Amino acid sequence: MNCTHVRRTFHSILFLLGMGTKFIMAQGGVQEMLSIHPQESYQTVVGFGASLAYYESWLNAHPKKSEIYQAIFGDLSLDILRVRNAYDYDPDMVERVQEYVTASETALGYPISVFATSWGPPGYLKNTGDRKNGGTLRYTAGSGSVEFDYAGFAQWWGESLDEYNTHGIYPAYISIQNEPDWSASWETCLFKPAEVINASDTIAGYNEALDAVYDTLNMRDQTPKILGPETVGIGYNSVENYVNSLDLTKLDGIAHHLYHGVDENNPFASSEFSKVGDFHPEVPHFQSEYSRGDWFSLAGLIYKSFYDEQVVAYLYWDLIWNEGGLVQLDFPWDQSQWIDPQKGYTKTKDFFAFKQFSAFIHPGWQMTGNSLTGTNGATLTFVSPTGDSAACVVINRSDTEDLNLHVTIPGYRIHESAIYTTSSSENCQLKGSMTDSLLTISPHSITTVDMRISEYDPLDDREAPTTPTGVTVLGSTVNSLNVSWDPSEDSVGVEGYSVFVDGTFFGVTTDTSYVVAGLKANSDYLITVSAFDHVPNESGKSIPVIGTTLALPDTLAPTLEATDSIYQEGTVAAVSSEDGKIYLTVEGTGAELAAIREACIDSVVAMAGVTLDITVSGLENGLYWLYATDSAGNISEPEVITILGVGMGKPMVQQFNIFPNPFSRSTTIQFTLNENQRMKLTVIDSQGRVVSMESLGHFPAGNHTVVFRRDGLSDGLYFFKLENSRGAIRSGRLVIQD
Numbered sequence: 001m002n003c004t005h006v007r008r009t010f011h012s013i014l015f016l017l018g019m020g021t022k023f024i025m026a027q028g029g030v031q032e033m034l035s036i037h038p039q040e041s042y043q044t045v046v047g048f049g050a051s052l053a054y055y056e057s058w059l060n061a062h063p064k065k066s067e068i069y070q071a072i073f074g075d076l077s078l079d080i081l082r083v084r085n086a087y088d089y090d091p092d093m094v095e096r097v098q099e100y101v102t103a104s105e106t107a108l109g110y111p112i113s114v115f116a117t118s119w120g121p122p123g124y125l126k127n128t129g130d131r132k133n134g135g136t137l138r139y140t141a142g143s144g145s146v147e148f149d150y151a152g153f154a155q156w157w158g159e160s161l162d163e164y165n166t167h168g169i170y171p172a173y174i175s176i177q178n179e180p181d182w183s184a185s186w187e188t189c190l191f192k193p194a195e196v197i198n199a200s201d202t203i204a205g206y207n208e209a210l211d212a213v214y215d216t217l218n219m220r221d222q223t224p225k226i227l228g229p230e231t232v233g234i235g236y237n238s239v240e241n242y243v244n245s246l247d248l249t250k251l252d253g254i255a256h257h258l259y260h261g262v263d264e265n266n267p268f269a270s271s272e273f274s275k276v277g278d279f280h281p282e283v284p285h286f287q288s289e290y291s292r293g294d295w296f297s298l299a300g301l302i303y304k305s306f307y308d309e310q311v312v313a314y315l316y317w318d319l320i321w322n323e324g325g326l327v328q329l330d331f332p333w334d335q336s337q338w339i340d341p342q343k344g345y346t347k348t349k350d351f352f353a354f355k356q357f358s359a360f361i362h363p364g365w366q367m368t369g370n371s372l373t374g375t376n377g378a379t380l381t382f383v384s385p386t387g388d389s390a391a392c393v394v395i396n397r398s399d400t401e402d403l404n405l406h407v408t409i410p411g412y413r414i415h416e417s418a419i420y421t422t423s424s425s426e427n428c429q430l431k432g433s434m435t436d437s438l439l440t441i442s443p444h445s446i447t448t449v450d451m452r453i454s455e456y457d458p459l460d461d462r463e464a465p466t467t468p469t470g471v472t473v474l475g476s477t478v479n480s481l482n483v484s485w486d487p488s489e490d491s492v493g494v495e496g497y498s499v500f501v502d503g504t505f506f507g508v509t510t511d512t513s514y515v516v517a518g519l520k521a522n523s524d525y526l527i528t529v530s531a532f533d534h535v536p537n538e539s540g541k542s543i544p545v546i547g548t549t550l551a552l553p554d555t556l557a558p559t560l561e562a563t564d565s566i567y568q569e570g571t572v573a574a575v576s577s578e579d580g581k582i583y584l585t586v587e588g589t590g591a592e593l594a595a596i597r598e599a600c601i602d603s604v605v606a607m608a609g610v611t612l613d614i615t616v617s618g619l620e621n622g623l624y625w626l627y628a629t630d631s632a633g634n635i636s637e638p639e640v641i642t643i644l645g646v647g648m649g650k651p652m653v654q655q656f657n658i659f660p661n662p663f664s665r666s667t668t669i670q671f672t673l674n675e676n677q678r679m680k681l682t683v684i685d686s687q688g689r690v691v692s693m694e695s696l697g698h699f700p701a702g703n704h705t706v707v708f709r710r711d712g713l714s715d716g717l718y719f720f721k722l723e724n725s726r727g728a729i730r731s732g733r734l735v736i737q738d
Contacts, residue, residue: 031404031438031509032374036381036392038409040369043284045382046312047079048358049115050319050326051289056083056096059320062332064344066103071347072319072327074107077359082115082288082315084187085174087160088122089131098167113172115288115315116164117230120177120187121156125149127202134183136190137204146197148204154212161220171224175255175288176213180206180242182232193229193245207245214250225252227286234272235261240279248283253312255286258301264293267300268378268397273308284312291317291324295353295422299395299446302357303378306367316354326351352427356420356446359428360391377403377441383453390414390451396441403441406510407434408495409453410534416452421445438510456492464537465490468497468529473547474513478521481547484513488531488539495536500528522551554632562626562639564732570617572641576606576628584614587623587721587731590688591635596627619643623721623731637686640719642731655703656722662735666709669722676700677724681708683734684719691718710736 050072052059059065072078081100086093097114104112120131128135139148157176164171180191195205206229217223228251229242239256258264261272277285287305291298298316305311318325328346330338338344361382368390370381376398383390390412396403407414419431423445434449441447470486488494496510502525506516519525525548528541558578566572574582582604589599601619604612606628616624621644628636655672669681679699683692691713696706708720713736721731 031406031511032372032377034373034377034379034381034392034394034405034407035371036383036390036407036409037369037371038366038383038387038390038412041366041383042369043306043310043312043367045361045363045365045367046284046286047113047363048076048314048316048354048361049078049080049082049113050076050316050354051082052097052100052319053082053084053119055318055320055322055329056093058322058329058332060096060099062329062344063335067343068320068327068329068345069100069103070107071345071351073104073112075347075359076326076351076355077108077362078104078319079113079358079363080115080173080313080315081112081319082117085116085118085157085160087163088156094163094167094169097164098169101169114164114169115173115175115227116160116171116224117175117178117288118157118189120189121153125152125156126189131187133185134188134190136202137209139202139204141202146195146202148195148208150204150208150212153209154216157213158216158220161217161224165222170222173227173253174224175227175230176209177206177228178230178289179232179257180229181238193242205245206242207247210246210250226250227253227255227288230255230257230288232257233260233262234258234276239276243280248280251283253284253286254280255288258287258290258305259292262301262304264297264301267293267297267304270304273304277309277311281310285309286313286315287311288313288315289317290315291350295349296395296444296446298350298353299356299393300378302354303380303393303395306380307378310367314357316350324348324350326354347427349422349427352422353446355428356422356448357393360393360420360448360450365391374403376401377405387455388453390453391448392451393446393448394441396443396445396447398443400443402443405439405441406496407437407439407449408534409451411457412453412455413493414451414453418450420448420450461492461533461535461537463491465494465531465533465539467540468512468531468542471527471529471542471545473527473545476547476549478550478552479519480515480517481519481525481527481549482513482515483527483529483545483547485529485542487512490531490533490537492533494531495533496531498530498532498538500530500541502526503528516547519549521549524548554630554634557634558628558630558636560626560628560636560639562641564640564642566616566641566643570615571613572616572626572643573611573613574626574628574639575609575611576630576636578606578608578628578630580606580628580630582606582612582614583627583629584616585625585627587625587640588684588688588690589625589627589638591627591638591686593629593633593635596629596635616641616643637717638688638719640731640733656730658732658734661733662737663710664736664738666707667734669706669708670703671706671722671730672703673699673701680723681706682721682723683708683713684721686717686719708734 083097101111123129123131125138126135127138137148139146190203191206192203194207196203231238262270302314305314320327320329330344364385365382368381368383372379378395381392417434420428421431422428465488468485468488474484475482496508498508499506499514526544528544530539530541532538558576560576562574563572583596583600584602585599624641625638657670679696681694685691715736718734720734
């Protein structure tokens with residue numbers, strides 16, 4: 001089975017020390033599990049590196065170069081330095097590189113691996129005579145044939161290495177031509193995968209150039225490894241097209257750049273990484289140049305390169321530059337131009353994002369399998385060749401949510417750890433160490449955990465943790481219980497706790513508290529807890545405690561019914577749907593308990609469904625409102641009653657009718673007056689607010705008709721009152737409904 005597929009399968013499975021799939025809900029939110037599997041080893045890391053190109057002289061001349069050397073070599077812990085092979089056209093290049101190698105040994109304690117790449121050969125080896133501005137390898141055309149100067153190209157490479165060796169530099173890697181598929185204004189030289197000779201093109205073949213250089217190198221005592229073809233990117237099958245033309249026995253690594261085939265703004269969506277990774281996986285893959293996108297994209301690109309393509313090395317493009325790069329240099333010959341007048345250089349945000357990987361993952365380390373729950377995290381895990389150190393780099397892709405992680409290495413103990421984070425406000429900042437293997441990763445950030453570990457045999461541990469004590473229900477809601485307990489003890493270490501509800505397993509946590517969610521309201525539950533270790537040995541269950549969820553809050557208002565109009569009666573009959581109170585108030589009282597109590601004329605204790613009589617004798621004729629309340633303080637809609645014939649007034653309206661009701665546009669009010677009167681119609685909404693007041697004019701005794709139009713009123717329940725100069729003489733409900 002292809003190891004790539006094995007790794008991807010394991011990554012999608014949740015393991016917790018053989019306990020099966022479990023989801024964790026801790027008090028602070030969802031807690032994810034990261035399990036590192038050293039027994040699942042993949043590619044061996046060659047290292048992290050970057051290129052010194054075009055601003056070498058700035059670095060050599062910089063008055064703060066010793067600090068800069070410490071930053072680029074020591075702080076980043078670089079493993080590979082990529083340099084231009086500028087032999088025969090830049091005579092000072094090798095001396096500059098010699099200084100860099102010496103500085104790297106001072107900062108690192110050992111010399112850095114040099115990777116020499118040809119941006120392009122000297123002009124005399126080009127068909128254009130110009131080392132810049134495109135062109136291909138020099139050739140001669142005879143009768144029906146074209147001969148490219150592969151031998152001259154190979155000789156130039158041999159002499160280049162002689163010069164490096166003379167200065168004590170023995171490059172670990174070379175690339176015979178940088179970006180052979182790209183023509184630019186700087187040093188370039190076009191090579192097709194194989195020779196192209198036709199009416200429009202005459203271009204040398206990369207395959208034959210490689211053969212010639214390979215043969216020349218084989219005659220040397222010390223031979224560097226050859227990487228290639230260093231295409232511009234991984235899209236358009238460019239890597240595959242070049243490599244398919246080569247004798248792979250002459251290539252020590254498949255190298256490429258990332259200038260096409262990836263989305264630097266959303267690297268996790270790029271699919272070309274996996275495709276290239278599945279292409280000749282038996283040959284190590286190198287990402288040898290790239291620097292587009294922001295610092296967070298850089299982390300995603302490194303992740304995709306190692307995880308999907310399984311590269312053994314990742315090289316940033318510009319180690320130093322005048323604008324950008326990992327270290328941005330100010331003009332060394334004029335301190336007045338320095339952005340930082342004290343330093344003359346700046347560690348960029350990319351510097352710290354790159355450091356999250358390069359400073360903690362070293363040559364010879366193995367990338368391992370891992371399983372990570374949840375969807376926001378992306379992680380790479382590595383173990384040292386001696387098995388005593390491990391590192392994991394976790395990218396939290398969420399812009400808003402923390403990533404709470406429990407880290408475990410089955411079969412290993414984590415003795416020491418150090419957490420480093422780069423975020424929008426942090427630069428590879430040391431955050432302390434893990435506590436109980438727990439860490440919280442802030443949104444949109446990169447976190448590296450550097451660990452010291454040791455292997456042990458779980459079978460040697462036969463002792464279970466102590467049974468949890470002090471189980472307590474700290475609080476409850478209508479559907480959850482917040483439970484805590486005292487920590488258990490174990491000879492090796494407690495791995496976590498299982499929570500049981502009514503004797504059934506409910507969940508697992510590494511904390512000593514847990515929120516049991518998804519319960520029924522107003523119900524009792526029996527809670528117990530057990531502890532387990534790495535094996536896992538499991539303790540007995542704790543003494544059970546009872547937790548009770550809260551009852552659902554009463555948010556429904558009671559309904560109220562009452563007699564509409566009172567003639568010669570001293571009481572009004574009213575009934576509420578719930579226990580509580582019924583209040584008699586003046587008309588227009590607002591629907592708030594304080595306002596109702598202040599305007600109260602009388603009140604009675606109500607029992608649900610029981611009709612009560614409320615005394616109204618002695619009140620003046622007119623409109624009054626009834627409200628019903630329940631024990632939770634919910635208030636009914638007001639019930640309008642009209643008092644006629646029992647108070648100090650006398651009936652003014654003999655007959656009354658409204659039709660239609662409900663209505664959509666207008667309704668007709670018909671009434672009979674017993675004497676001449678000036679009339680007014682007032683409409684009030686359910687909150688007691690006057691929404692319409694219309695003077696109807698003077699009416700003689702007799703039958704009358706009035707039309708009321710909604711005029712912009714929304715659908716709903718309204719109350720009206722027909723009034724004369726002494727007050728309301730008739731009232732009722734209006735319902736507007738489309």
